[in-house]
Amino acid sequence: MKFLIVGLGNIGPEYIFTRHNIGFLAADRFAEKIQVSFKSDRFGDIAKGTLKGKQITLLKPNTYMNLSGKAVKFWMQQLQIPIEQVLVIVDDLALPFGTLRVRSSGSDAGHNGLKSMQAELGTSAYPRLRFGIGNDFAKGRQVEYVLGKWTAEQEATLPAKLDKCVEIIQSFCLAGIQITMNQFNNQP
DSSP states (O other), X not given: OEEEEEEOOOOSGGGTTBGGGHHHHHHHHHHHHTTOOOEEETTEEEEEEEETTEEEEEEEESSOGGGHXXXXXXXXXXXXXXXXXXXXXXXXXXXXXXXXXXXXXXXXXXXXXXXXXXXXXSOSOSOEEEXXXXXXXXXXXXXXXXXXXXXXXXXXXXHHHHHHHHHHHHHHHHHOHHHHHHHHTTOO
């Protein structure tokens, strides 16, 4: 069984530790867990490994957030991975910082990466892990907030939250979306 784990973010040093790049950070943390390294490939950085006999491909698209769907579609086709075995990790303004929610489908909620996914895949019915980044910004400052750095307090709790992301990814690959949603969506 094969899985594609997609961390959404933007390439470039100016984006590395921004809220919008939480998908990249989660993918990096999972790569450490299964002891694989990313290599540049078509439409992104790819890492391949196994987890209890399951083939895992991690993808960090290099298409910038607004065109993420192009990379995901390419790698789904290239690796022949069905949509229900793809997990997209994305930042979410609607959730308080550090809140993690797993969904089997949903709207794009105004997120450009998810809009691109829906446009390319022709559906919004794909699993996703939403990482809450909060919405502590003044009116008209959303872009600055999303592309801004973590606060010191957020940065201090980030490692534990990324470890929880790793647990969720493992559960998704080993137990499936339904069990993962039941197990993790009710945790604080």
